[in-house]
Amino acid sequence: MHEYPITERIIEISKKHGEESGASKIETICLVVGDQSGFIAESIQMYFDIIAEGTICEGARLIIKPIKSQLKCDACGAFFHREPFSFKCPHCGGDASPTDIGKEFYIESITVETED
Amino acid sequence: MHDVRKITVMENIHDENDHIAYHINEDLSNKGIFAINIIGAPGIGKTTVIKNLIANLDGLKPYVIEGDIESDIDTRSLRALGIRTFQINTFGACHLDAPLVHNAIQNIEFDEQGILFIENVGNLVCPAEFSIGEHVKLLICSVTEGGDKPYKYPLAFEKADIVILNKVDLSPYLDFDEDFFMKGLRALNKTAPVVKVSAKTGEGFKEAAYWISGRAERASTTR
Numbered sequence: 001m002h003e004y005p006i007t008e009r010i011i012e013i014s015k016k017h018g019e020e021s022g023a024s025k026i027e028t029i030c031l032v033v034g035d036q037s038g039f040i041a042e043s044i045q046m047y048f049d050i051i052a053e054g055t056i057c058e059g060a061r062l063i064i065k066p067i068k069s070q071l072k073c074d075a076c077g078a079f080f081h082r083e084p085f086s087f088k089c090p091h092c093g094g095d096a097s098p099t100d101i102g103k104e105f106y107i108e109s110i111t112v113e114t115e116d
Numbered sequence: 117m118h119d120v121r122k123i124t125v126m127e128n129i130h131d132e133n134d135h136i137a138y139h140i141n142e143d144l145s146n147k148g149i150f151a152i153n154i155i156g157a158p159g160i161g162k163t164t165v166i167k168n169l170i171a172n173l174d175g176l177k178p179y180v181i182e183g184d185i186e187s188d189i190d191t192r193s194l195r196a197l198g199i200r201t202f203q204i205n206t207f208g209a210c211h212l213d214a215p216l217v218h219n220a221i222q223n224i225e226f227d228e229q230g231i232l233f234i235e236n237v238g239n240l241v242c243p244a245e246f247s248i249g250e251h252v253k254l255l256i257c258s259v260t261e262g263g264d265k266p267y268k269y270p271l272a273f274e275k276a277d278i279v280i281l282n283k284v285d286l287s288p289y290l291d292f293d294e295d296f297f298m299k300g301l302r303a304l305n306k307t308a309p310v311v312k313v314s315a316k317t318g319e320g321f322k323e324a325a326y327w328i329s330g331r332a333e334r335a336s337t338t339r
Contacts, residue, residue: 002211009132013127013129017123024118027120037245038245038271085267087299087300095302097303098270098304103271105128105130106126106127106129107125107127108124108125108126109122109126110122110125111121112123113118113119113120114119115119
């Protein structure tokens with residue numbers, strides 16, 4: 001349920017850009033999804049196939065680029081992937097802070113088919 | 117003849133939601149309404165905390181939007197106390213988003229300046245992802261949940277402006293690891309105050325309500 005309205009939005013954005021470029025069909029949609037964005041690629045794909053029916057997005061292939069979240073160490077400045085139940089820097093043991101890496105959720109590009 | 121080409125889009129999926137949220141915030145600010153997005157797991161005591169905060173608001177007019185998947189149980193209990201309350205039922209959706217809140221706000225007559233509490237759907241995941249036009253996010257946790265929640269649901273803790281630790285009257289009977297909880301919280305969020313409260317004893321609500329009044333006043337003077 002969580003991914004349904006979001007998938008509708010993905011289709012709306014893709015349709016808008018596709019129509020603006022005179023596309024007869026959208027072939028691929030490249031979606032960047034951070035693991036802190038809270039959205040599950042498989043669920044988006046499932047809803048996508050249903051919602052895209054009858055639109056220029058029907059049959060389009062979703063290419064999902066996952067981004068793993070990273071913290072930044074307050075002490076040594078290193079970026080790292082956290083271990084479960086820890087926010088400590090693996091390099092120096094310092095405390096870390098959240099970054100925006102892993103919160104991405106955007107359409108990077110689409111490929112479209114146009115008829116001459 | 118078919119031609120295939122690539123088009124750069126770079127459009128955030130949340131842009132439309134955030135755009136609506138921005139306008140909700142602007143509209144509420146112009147009316148002198150300070151909005152609080154109340155986030156917490158089911159059963160954590162969101163409605164009880166709201167009632168206790170309202171009782172300590174010292175003259176600021178309260179309004180409440182109740183977000184629930186189904187039912188209007190909380191709305192009825194708030195209305196019984198004379199609190200102007202409006203219901204949003206999401207019928208399956210696990211969080212409130214800006215369009216839902218925007219529609220609800222169209223039906224609310226804000227006849228006085230005050231505080232709007234927006235109780236999100238009970239869930240520690242999705243409500244943290246969607247802006248709904250609030251001025252601050254208030255996260256409710258409790259000693260009954262265990263101290264590992266910041267590690268398991270980092271985004272909710274990262275985005276909170278204030279954290280309320282509820283049900284502290286039960287602490288003597290539980291093994292809540294407060295140090296572990298605080299360590300996780302502070303890794304994610306260096307500034308949010310943590311206020312310990314108990315609806316049984318009334319502890320802490322005055323302090324939390326004072327924080328809300330202060331933030332509401334600051335928001336109104338910077339408009």
